[in-house]
Amino acid sequence: MDTNLVRQVLGQKVQFIHGDMACVYGALLAGCNFFAGYPITPATEVAEGMSELLPKLGGRYIQMEDEIASMGAIIGASWTGAKAMTSTSGPGFSLMQENIGYAVMSEAPCVIVNVQRSGPSTGQPTLPAQGDMMQARWGTHGDHEIIMLYPYSVQEALEMTITAFNLAEKYRTPVLLFIDAELGHMQEKVVIPEDDEFEVCYRQTVTVSKEEYQAFRPGNNAHPDRLVPEFAPFGSGYRTYVTGLTHNEAGLPRTNSPEIHDRMIRRLCEKILANRADMTFFKESYADDCDIALVAYGITARACEDAVAEARERGIKVGMLRLITIWPFPEDLIQQWARKVRLMVVPEMNLGQMIHPIREAVAGQCRVVPLNKIGGEVHTPGEILEGMVRAIEREREREPAAA
Amino acid sequence: MIKDAETLRNKYLRDAMFPTIFCDGCGIGNVLQYTLWAIDNLGLDMDRTVFVSGIGCSSRLPGYIKADGLHTTHGRALAFATGVKVANPDLTVIVFTGDGDCAGIGGNHFIHAIRRNIDITVIAVNNFTYGMTGGQVAPTTPIGSITTTTPYGSAEPPFDMSEMAKVIGAPYVARWPVTYPYQPIKSIEAGVQKRGFAFVELFAPCPTAYGRRNKLRNIEQAWQWYRDHVILLDDYERIQRFGSAEEKRSLVGKLKIGVFQDVEKRSFTDALEEQIASLRVDKPEPERQAA
Ligand SMILES: Cc1ncc(C[n+]2csc(CCOP(=O)(O)OP(=O)(O)O)c2C)c(N)n1
Numbered sequence: 001m002d003t004n005l006v007r008q009v010l011g012q013k014v015q016f017i018h019g020d021m022a023c024v025y026g027a028l029l030a031g032c033n034f035f036a037g038y039p040i041t042p043a044t045e046v047a048e049g050m051s052e053l054l055p056k057l058g059g060r061y062i063q064m065e066d067e068i069a070s071m072g073a074i075i076g077a078s079w080t081g082a083k084a085m086t087s088t089s090g091p092g093f094s095l096m097q098e099n100i101g102y103a104v105m106s107e108a109p110c111v112i113v114n115v116q117r118s119g120p121s122t123g124q125p126t127l128p129a130q131g132d133m134m135q136a137r138w139g140t141h142g143d144h145e146i147i148m149l150y151p152y153s154v155q156e157a158l159e160m161t162i163t164a165f166n167l168a169e170k171y172r173t174p175v176l177l178f179i180d181a182e183l184g185h186m187q188e189k190v191v192i193p194e195d196d197e198f199e200v201c202y203r204q205t206v207t208v209s210k211e212e213y214q215a216f217r218p219g220n221n222a223h224p225d226r227l228v229p230e231f232a233p234f235g236s237g238y239r240t241y242v243t244g245l246t247h248n249e250a251g252l253p254r255t256n257s258p259e260i261h262d263r264m265i266r267r268l269c270e271k272i273l274a275n276r277a278d279m280t281f282f283k284e285s286y287a288d289d290c291d292i293a294l295v296a297y298g299i300t301a302r303a304c305e306d307a308v309a310e311a312r313e314r315g316i317k318v319g320m321l322r323l324i325t326i327w328p329f330p331e332d333l334i335q336q337w338a339r340k341v342r343l344m345v346v347p348e349m350n351l352g353q354m355i356h357p358i359r360e361a362v363a364g365q366c367r368v369v370p371l372n373k374i375g376g377e378v379h380t381p382g383e384i385l386e387g388m389v390r391a392i393e394r395e396r397e398r399e400p401a402a403a
Numbered sequence: 404m405i406k407d408a409e410t411l412r413n414k415y416l417r418d419a420m421f422p423t424i425f426c427d428g429c430g431i432g433n434v435l436q437y438t439l440w441a442i443d444n445l446g447l448d449m450d451r452t453v454f455v456s457g458i459g460c461s462s463r464l465p466g467y468i469k470a471d472g473l474h475t476t477h478g479r480a481l482a483f484a485t486g487v488k489v490a491n492p493d494l495t496v497i498v499f500t501g502d503g504d505c506a507g508i509g510g511n512h513f514i515h516a517i518r519r520n521i522d523i524t525v526i527a528v529n530n531f532t533y534g535m536t537g538g539q540v541a542p543t544t545p546i547g548s549i550t551t552t553t554p555y556g557s558a559e560p561p562f563d564m565s566e567m568a569k570v571i572g573a574p575y576v577a578r579w580p581v582t583y584p585y586q587p588i589k590s591i592e593a594g595v596q597k598r599g600f601a602f603v604e605l606f607a608p609c610p611t612a613y614g615r616r617n618k619l620r621n622i623e624q625a626w627q628w629y630r631d632h633v634i635l636l637d638d639y640e641r642i643q644r645f646g647s648a649e650e651k652r653s654l655v656g657k658l659k660i661g662v663f664q665d666v667e668k669r670s671f672t673d674a675l676e677e678q679i680a681s682l683r684v685d686k687p688e689p690e691r692q693a694a
């Protein structure tokens with residue numbers, strides 16, 4: 001899609017829009033030309049924005065009968081070569097899980113936006129929560145890796161949606177883009193980037209002849225070491241057979257061979273894990289001058305920024321690590337931080353989800369303290385500061401002998 | 404012009420996929436053969452035809468055909484097919500589905516694909532059971548049948564997929580047992596040519612999972628069962644209107660076959676493309692190219 005045309009349709013370079021719309025803008029700039037979805041608060045505005053803007057750019061929008069169908073439709077579209085996206089929130093995200101696994105298995109690039117709301121079940125439909133962090137990782141059955149990005153501002157939502165598409169295309173895998181309900185409906189300034197300010201990636205198209213073509217053979221003649229296969233869209237004459245069954249490199253079902261299954265699943269995981277450097281995004285502050293760390297993500301990190309400023313004024317040496325890439329989990333980064341601080345405080349809008357991989361990475365090198373809040377309200381900076389101070393005090397009480 | 408099985412196989416099927424997973428006497432093979440005949444008669448460009456399916460024995464069919472194929476998740480073939488067709492309306496999309504896949508787990512997609520009138524052809528293999536999982540009761544199982552999950556006979560009334568498709572408004576609906584060799588081919592041809600949703604339901608025996616428990620294991624018995632239990636739509640209607648009381652009683656438990664509907668209706672894909680053409684800010688591409 002011609003980005004100048006996209007900019008023309010989006011309008012002024014600087015605008016006030018909400019987080020949901022920022023995902024729409026990002027998707028269009030990334031070349032998204034297919035959207036299928038189903039209405040759900042607080043993600044409906046993504047679908048509404050797409051339904052308005054996509055046709056103007058020659059793209060196709062369809063409202064499906066449910067989220068299972070939406071997920072199926074974007075995979076079908078992806079196999080014709082489209083850059084496809086859907087959006088949803090908790091209940092719909094649950095429904096999408098089986099087909100997300102199909103996208104992993106069939107290596108269909110696509111982007112799923114989840115505007116997180118409170119659950120389980122219908123929960124608090126309009127209110128924010130961060131309860132889907134583990135569902136994102138393990139929601140679909142079977143061994144797999146997943147990429148998930150979690151921007152914290154409207155501008156970042158726009159930029160990270162572009163990145164989500166790029167990663168989906170490069171690694172031929174579904175990419176999850178999470179924002180908080182709070183951000184979805186929050187209006188902020190965005191600056192629409194110029195072409196030289198962002199990259200647009202496309203899946204590697206087929207370079208071999210039809211005779212030589214093996215739909216799921218990783219790499220190509222020039223780059224045999226690549227872990228991602230080349231792509232021939234439906235209708236191109238390459239006649240690809242795609243199945244969610246374990247398949248050989250030709251794409252044909254081979255369900256009884258332990259070796260083929262093992263090799264295939266390990267490759268699907270490895271194509272992501274071996275490229276962590278390309279997909280790990282984060283922001284740090286006072287990283288080299290702190291003995292306490294706040295580790296946060298999404299909207300919670302905004303409250304943390306204020307808490308850090310206030311704490312530093314009070315002489316507390318706190319630094320902050322904001323995770324933008326949630327999965328694959330940036331273990332090395334957490335380990336680096338664990339080596340330099342004595343206390344890690346992890347505020348989350350759930351009863352403790354990301355604290356688990358954090359603790360696993362920290363492996364006892366420092367104390368890790370959760371700061372959980374549920375009920376539909378974002379932590380205030382005061383609550384974070386207070387929680388942090390309490391954790392520091394408890395820490396002192398625990399370690400008088402060591403001091 | 405109808406070609407022999409050998410010629411069709413060489414022309415359309417993937418060698419590496421043989422032998423098939425199908426049991427002896429399974430009707431799915433007939434469905435494949437009729438489909439290939441229809442395709443050959445139409446001269447369909449197999450580079451531009453995509454076969455989509457869900458999960459089940461019948462949904463394995465795309466794997467055998469040398470064409471683009473999307474073997475998806477159980478019940479969701481129509482959702483995936485919708486994505487394929489909407490994203491690239493120039494492709495011909497043919498869906499293979501089972502009765503469980505289509506009317507059970509996929510029932511909602513079935514209803515809505517018809518309501519939209521998306522331009523695809525659905526070939527539904529109705530074997531009255533969940534074959535792949537070993538013969539459980541399906542939404543289409545005739546009342547009283549013994550299945551692994553209705554060991555005392557099914558008490559549920561079955562679902563009539565073709566009647567349903569007709570009522571929701573599919574522009575082309577036809578149903579035949581595979582024991583009729585000619586009509587299924589003509590109906591698949593008509594379905595593929597129809598601009599809009601075409602539904603071709605084919606009764607096909609499953610001797611292994613269904614037949615075995617219902618005195619239809621022997622293929623001769625199975626074929627005879629169809630002969631005894633189907634009635635042409637015209638005959639059915641004639642008896643309904645003018646038949647004697649005895650003739651009317653004979654209709655009980657009979658399955659109607661024939662062309663249920665054949666009308667012209669604007670397809671969703673055409674409507675959507677027209678709308679997009681009027682809205683897009685640039686000029687439409689002159690001709691979409693094969694990539
Ligand atoms: C979500 C889900 N539920 C259940 C199954 C198990 N399953 C596989 S095939 C099948 C039934 C298939 O029956 P039908 O669609 O009638 O096809 P047939 O095998 O009879 O051709 C079921 C229940 C599955 N694969 N996925």
Ligand code: SF4
Nearest residue numbers: 425426429460534609
């Ligand atoms: S189980 Fe039934 S439907 Fe499946 S291949 Fe065997 S005969 Fe055919």
